[in-house]
Amino acid sequence: MKETDTHIQSYGKLLSILFILLTLTGFTVFISRVDLGSANIWVALVVASVKAGFVLLYFMHLKYESILIKSSFLTTIGFLGILIGFMFWDIAFR
Amino acid sequence: MTPDTDTTGSKIGMWLFLYSEIMLFGGLFVIYAAYYRLHSVDFIASGKELDLIMGTINTVILLISSFCVAASITAVRQENKKLACTFLSVALMLGVVFLINKYFEWGHKIDLGIFPDSPAMEDSPHGRILFFSLYYTITGLHGVHIVIGMILLSVTMIFIIMDKIRADHFVFLENAGLYWHLVDLIWIFIFPLFYLIL
Numbered sequence: 001m002k003e004t005d006t007h008i009q010s011y012g013k014l015l016s017i018l019f020i021l022l023t024l025t026g027f028t029v030f031i032s033r034v035d036l037g038s039a040n041i042w043v044a045l046v047v048a049s050v051k052a053g054f055v056l057l058y059f060m061h062l063k064y065e066s067i068l069i070k071s072s073f074l075t076t077i078g079f080l081g082i083l084i085g086f087m088f089w090d091i092a093f094r
Numbered sequence: 095m096t097p098d099t100d101t102t103g104s105k106i107g108m109w110l111f112l113y114s115e116i117m118l119f120g121g122l123f124v125i126y127a128a129y130y131r132l133h134s135v136d137f138i139a140s141g142k143e144l145d146l147i148m149g150t151i152n153t154v155i156l157l158i159s160s161f162c163v164a165a166s167i168t169a170v171r172q173e174n175k176k177l178a179c180t181f182l183s184v185a186l187m188l189g190v191v192f193l194i195n196k197y198f199e200w201g202h203k204i205d206l207g208i209f210p211d212s213p214a215m216e217d218s219p220h221g222r223i224l225f226f227s228l229y230y231t232i233t234g235l236h237g238v239h240i241v242i243g244m245i246l247l248s249v250t251m252i253f254i255i256m257d258k259i260r261a262d263h264f265v266f267l268e269n270a271g272l273y274w275h276l277v278d279l280i281w282i283f284i285f286p287l288f289y290l291i292l
Contacts, residue, residue, distance in 0.1 A: 008171050009164065019159040020192050025153050029146065032290035042288035053283050059164040060275045061268070066102070069109050077112040080120040091131055 007064040017058045024051050101265045108269040113278050115239075119280050122232050126287055129224045136221020141291040144206070144229070148199050149289035152192050152279065159188035160278040162245070163271045173261045175254055182251045185274065188245045196237055200230075229288055236284060239277045246270040 028047040032040060057063040062070065102255075130137045162185040207214025210227050230231035250270045253259040259267050 009168055013167060014161055014164050014168065018157060019228045021157045022154060025157065028286060028290060031151050032286070041286075041291060043252055046122065048282050048286045051229075052279050055160060055279050055282065059160050059278075060272055065105075066096055069106065072106075072109065072113070076116055080116065083120065084124055084127065084249075087128055088131070091128055 105267045133221025134182050137225050140225035141224045144182050144289050152195050153285050155188045155192050156278045156281050159185040169262050170264050209211045243274045256268045
């Protein structure tokens with residue numbers, strides 16, 4: 001039983017994560033119809049990132065994975081950040 | 095330990111593959127962001143042409159299917175094969191519904207003459223052409239991932255029935271699940287970028 005020593009997620013917990021994700025979806029749709037000017041896109045992206053966080057941590061089990069997987073994931077996001085950062089840097093100062 | 099039971103290795107391999115997927119879609123989102131910055135007025139006007147209700151329904155569909163896949167892992171680990179297969183069947187069905195919605199969405203746009211290189215798009219502003227080219231590229235590539243994910247989930251279900259995936263050996267299910275969640279994760283960002291911009 002070598003794979004059973006890791007964490008098992010209860011249905012209740014998974015359901016509550018689904019509930020949070022659906023609530024956030026409702027919220028982001030609602031707030032997108034309110035005119036906040038240029039803040040709209042940022043609110044939408046922040047909510048999307050929070051939703052992505054819940055999917056990653058609980059549905060994808062990242063919260064319970066080894067430090068190797070956690071750190072390599074963050075490294076990937078770091079490189080994606082560099083890609084996005086340099087692109088905007090280029091556009092802003094060209 | 096035989097190679098096929100190296101759970102940690104399998105999982106790390108799957109995550110490495112997912113990182114390449116993140117960079118693939120991340121690159122496309124960067125292209126979107128750059129053109130959004132240069133043509134924001136056209137992008138916002140084009141975003142309003144997309145069906146928000148359809149986009150929201152597809153978001154809800156993928157979230158529920160992701161839950162089903164996560165729950166199927168719990169079911170397998172509690173040695174409840176029947177429940178695991180039920181969860182996976184629901185996830186698969188939701189995948190089909192997602193693709194049907196996408197078919198109608200694309201079909202409606204194509205009927206209106208909105209597709210790359212169409213005569214109706216010739217006189218459109220440059221930003222609108224870019225927006226819809228990116229729309230078809232990104233949602234199309236995402237759709238291909240849905241199809242691959244559904245094939246993986248189907249294979250997983252067969253493996254559960256054949257007892258190749260069991261409470262003490264379920265890494266294939268975990269990896270197939272990771273892929274399905276990634277497809278959901280990508281949609282979580284496609285949704286605000288295309289459907290919610292105002």
